[in-house]
Amino acid sequence: MQLRLSWCAATLLVATAMQAEDYVSVQVLQYNENDNRVSVTAPSIMINKDFGTDYTLNASFVADAVSGASPTYYDASSGASAYARNKNVNVSDIKYDNITFSEKRIAGGALFTSRFANRDELRVGANGSSEDDFDSGSGSLEYMHWLDSSKNSAITLGGSYQYNEITARCVDRVGCDASSGASEVKTSTAINVQLGVSHNINPQSYVDIAAFYIADDGYLTDSYLNVVRNNDGITADVVGEKRPDTRSAYGGILKYVNAITDRTTLHLSYRYYWDDWSIRSHTVDSDLYYELGSDWTFKLGLRNYRQSAADFYNSSDNFFSNELYASSDYRLSDFSAWTYKSNVDYKVTKEFSMNLSANYYDQTTGLKATYFMTGFRYNF
Amino acid sequence: MLKKYIYSFDAMSTPCEFTLYTESKERADTAAKAVLQETKRLEKKYNYYDESSLLSQLNARTTNLLDRETKEILQRAKQYYKTTNGVFDITVATIKELYKSELTTASLESKKETLLAYVGCEHFTLKRDKIYFDNAHTKIDLGGFVKEYAVDRAVSVLKRHKIKSALVNYGGDIYALGKKPDGGSFVIGIKDPHDPSQHKVQVLLEDQALTTSASYERHYKIEGREYSHIITKEKNALVVNSVSVISKSCVESGIYSTALMIDQTITTHNRVIIF
Amino acid sequence: MKNIIWTFLLGSQLFAYDVGDTISPAMVEHLGLGGEKVYVIDFFASWCGSCQKEVPLIAKANVTLNHNEVEIIGIDVDKKPENAEAFQKALQAEGALNFRVVNDPQNLVIAEFNPVGMPTLYYVKAQKVVKIITGAVDAIDAQIHSDLKKMR
């Protein structure tokens, strides 16, 4: 298990008249990395149901099935084996490898929205996800308040608390039961607070501004990952990576949506993120929608992401000596990525629509992935 | 409701891991401790490099007394020496020392010539509880035997602890005990010799052992450096790159997978996967 | 400063019809509100999700009303006449539109009433606004009946 994943939902902050709709939506994701290294098939379902005009329940569920070449698809793998982590090994015996996207995951969540007389909204959410060696549960609370009677401006304040249980491998014999080698259950928590303002600029456009703060606390290390220390060119130590026990992240996001013409809608967003691991990132995202007739909607999107490395990251094999924190996880490195997105939606009937989306993700680390999403939505 | 418990430790310079499915953590921990103890015992007893180990004493000729376990192991080794046409040979250690001590190639070659005469399982005999070497030079190394034997021993320990479902994996030498709690067999992937981060085939195991020998060397794995193929695809189609053997014991699998890497004419009634 | 911003935000709201206000003669004539009845004016549009749910309920309420005393008038504020037509046709096909509809593609009518949300119901009696219901109401049919009872 190399990745720590959970089900993240995106909330809509749009201050438009939110359409009251009952629907069932089904999507299937097919994700493939270059060289067929990893392949994930993930079906998901979402149900949105209004109870009168004051209450809405939204529930979703996803199951990831890893197939093909992914290691965790197997209970074990057999081959010329790797050595155990060790002090003082021959440098020539050290091989570098990639981290794979590996999970067998089920996750689900529910969000209950309650509206008051002034149409302010209180949203209560709960989520859970389970993987082979990672379990997570979270709760969230969010309040949206209309700033004006015409409902063109709204302020939203929300917070969530997440609790994770990680089955960590007994690493370097520190702090675990060496008499049996038992895996240890480690925990971590995450608190996320977000304050956002959303405003309709004119009948064709709106803007969202939000600031967020995320505090992670607990076991944030990946017990599967190794680093090289004390490399003198001939011998070196191969030991487990180690990350700080806390991480404080801050960020802001600005989103602008404009219906340029009757048929064309442009989405632009920019996010700035920084944390006390020295990671800074910029995300620029854009989507262009084009409606052809009343049944077809096409989307083209382009996203650019750029991050700086964590201060305890190093990829070179002679870097780490006695630093407390060390990781060679490429996701903590300095890189940028482009995503090329496309989607087509077809309205079969007034109630029933289908979509197909093809996307390509290209990271400067060498990771390339294609992913397709297809599904339908039925309004009832 | 069976729960999954994972145990990992290092022994014989290999990452050892086993997964137990039991009703309680207490039961799993008790069994795991016994397994760990057993593995560590074997590691110590048959450590070629530890002068105090029984094996070193036999090699140094300071004793020739065998306990029942060691006698059985040596008997089996002798048997496999025959069935593998001499490919599996615990006495190749006889010339191993030379590579460490001799500095000039000339002297190395001449000494090797001499010592080669003392390589082969016919140079020792087992009678009652004693081992008899027919010379002073023959040395025994159980390196290709003990890790697999430790897996088989771990399985017996687990059986003694009434564990019905477990997967023992000592650096890719595997034994699957019973079925998974969901009723399915254990699914094992065999690594692609050209790219060990990928799997080439999957094998279903149930009360069976699987080992793989491959042309690529053992290594220390550092994940996350870069995302690309590290192992280059220089390939000669005639060379066997990977041999896996499925059998009832890990020792049997281990010996045949190693031997078949070298000589594909060896016959075995076990299931073999070669690529 | 604060006052200035609020004036900006609410400025146009000053010219909205509130309870007790008299409807302009031009509007009375345009919508035909001159009679002695109670007029229930419902503003809706094809793109408004809540309206789609509410119109059939209003039609349901209309079935049991005494049409000598009460008239329901729908104002479709769709800017595109084809959308308004399609929407009303679909409603009629389902028997969910049984009252008079005035199309307001230029939004002149709704701009004069100037409601703060959609859908909106205005009760007008003797050319005066008696009650306003803004936003979707779960059981609007029952609400209309009980409101009218009070106004008799």
Place this chain on the structure above:
Amino acid sequence: MKTLSYIVLLLFFIGCAKEVKPWEKETLAKSTMEDAGGNALSKQYEEHIYFSKEASKGGGGVAGGGCGCN
């Protein structure tokens, strides 16, 4: 401080814009104006992929687990 003044300026600009009337929200109500064109599930997949492959998180709101997704 500089960022803050930009935000204030932006808010002022927004504040001065003409108010959008309820009956003028046809376009704003379109699904293409929503995040991911109204396809919340596909939005979740994308967030999930980015979360797995990049070191940043946050900004997607807190509801539904908060993307504190460790």
